Amino acid sequence: MNIGEASRASGVSAKMIRHYESIGLVPRADRQDSGYRDYGPEDVHRLGFVRRARDLGFSLDRIRVLLGLWGDPSRTSSEVKALALTHIKELEGKARHLQEMADVLRGLSLACDGDERPDCPIIAGLEGGPRLSSRHSRDWPTSHSS
Amino acid sequence: MNIGEASRASGVSAKMIRHYESIGLVPRADRQDSGYRDYGPEDVHRLGFVRRARDLGFSLDRIRVLLGLWGDPSRTSSEVKALALTHIKELEGKARHLQEMADVLRGLSLACDGDERPDCPIIAGLEGGPRLSSRHSRDWPTSHSS
DNA sequence: CTGCACCTTCCCATTATGGGAAGGTCAACG
DNA sequence: CGTTGACCTTCCCATAATGGGAAGGTGCAG
Structure with missing residues (x-):
């Protein structure tokens, strides 16, 4: 799906999705042949995680840590x-x-x-x-x- | 007095005093022959006003209004x-x-x-x-x- | 083929504050 | 007198998170 749809699905603005990618908060999105970014359900899921963390007032730096913990099966x-x-x-x-x-x-x-x-x-x-x-x-x- | 002394007397950093002047929040300071800014008690008084307003969380834009009211004898x-x-x-x-x-x-x-x-x-x-x-x-x- | 919606990257603005560079001034001390 | 150190000047950059907007490419429907 395009960035616009991912934006609507995750509640994160397209502008911010690109920004999060540029600072390495989320992985670089795949690209379609057109050069458009291509998102899957997992990406949307991750963006939703980020949005909810933002809604709770976490800074992007801390969300970076939270994402690390999220994806770490050996976290405590x-x-x-x-x-x-x-x-x-x-x-x-x-x-x-x-x-x-x-x-x-x-x-x-x-x-x-x-x-x-x-x-x-x-x-x-x-x-x-x-x-x-x-x-x-x-x-x-x-x-x-x- | 120099900006350093005005800073100590008002509790506003020299950096910020210059900034406040640059955005027109406070009037341009007089200059000594050396080119150094020159402050008097009234200036320090005004800077103290700004600092206390900042301490109460007022934005600089609102402090601009407050300063206007402060100096307006016909305010209500x-x-x-x-x-x-x-x-x-x-x-x-x-x-x-x-x-x-x-x-x-x-x-x-x-x-x-x-x-x-x-x-x-x-x-x-x-x-x-x-x-x-x-x-x-x-x-x-x-x-x-x- | 045209038009519209969407995408791309890039630059700028916001708010308040500070860091730091490059260079001028002043006062004190030897 | 000369140097040193504290202080001043202006100018540029950075921060945090977000948005606006320009210039130009893509995709689909009519």
């Missing part, structure tokens, strides 16, 4: 699991980081009237002064006059 | 707040997405023995079959024999 499930757990930690670390940023910003936003006047704690927070944290405003000692 | 805090709330939604959306991926993977990992044998639900999950979801395994109807 502990290798796979270790890779997965590492990835889970990274995902959750990033999720936490994003949520922390959101929380800080929400704290500033709660203090912002959101009216027609220019005064705005959000701008003030960005402007400097106390480090941005997720704590409440009463924990922001703007100055210690003592 | 509602404009700022709206921008912030939009950004919060995006951050939380991304955080949720990452967490969902982690949850799916954790589901697969829990089912994986992690021993010396090759059998691995994680690999099987990537390989295809039922769509990857965050549901429990008892919610994965592999087949309906009825």
Whole structure:
């Protein structure tokens, strides 16, 4: 089958299929006489694997490893699991980081009237002064006059 | 002051300061006779603003808008707040997405023995079959024999 | 034979950041 | 004065993953 059909069948864009081939993530596809790439069910299967791994946030580099494990009959499930757990930690670390940023910003936003006047704690927070944290405003000692 | 000092004072790398200038995010810096860029307290202040906005996950494009609002005496805090709330939604959306991926993977990992044998639900999950979801395994109807 | 859909390769753009080269400036030290 | 080392300049390249689009070849249907 042509690349377009393989793309539809696997959910990977033709552009990306070519790219994955160019970086050696997937083997070079066979060619028809026309020069068109030629894919079989196994290729589509592999591309689907890659797509699902991408959907779970794995980097192409890590997918390379996963593909190796996939095709390795002597793999151990502990290798796979270790890779997965590492990835889970990274995902959750990033999720936490994003949520922390959101929380800080929400704290500033709660203090912002959101009216027609220019005064705005959000701008003030960005402007400097106390480090941005997720704590409440009463924990922001703007100055210690003592 | 030289760019190095401005960098240390603002927490923005010299490389990035030049970059921000090149894309017009911050005004072109004055030059000393030597050709060195020359920064004043106000410049450092602005760079600090940019850094803190970056720390909260704002894109440079949005920081451009924030800087505009910052310097606009006729801004309304509602404009700022709206921008912030939009950004919060995006951050939380991304955080949720990452967490969902982690949850799916954790589901697969829990089912994986992690021993010396090759059998691995994680690999099987990537390989295809039922769509990857965050549901429990008892919610994965592999087949309906009825 | 024409037209349209599809394929090929190649280059460019994105986002934010950094590495590094080649060369100019400055200050200090001997 | 001369050298050295820290600092500055600009310019190009790289990253990760994806897409846009151009220029040109292929295949099939009418």
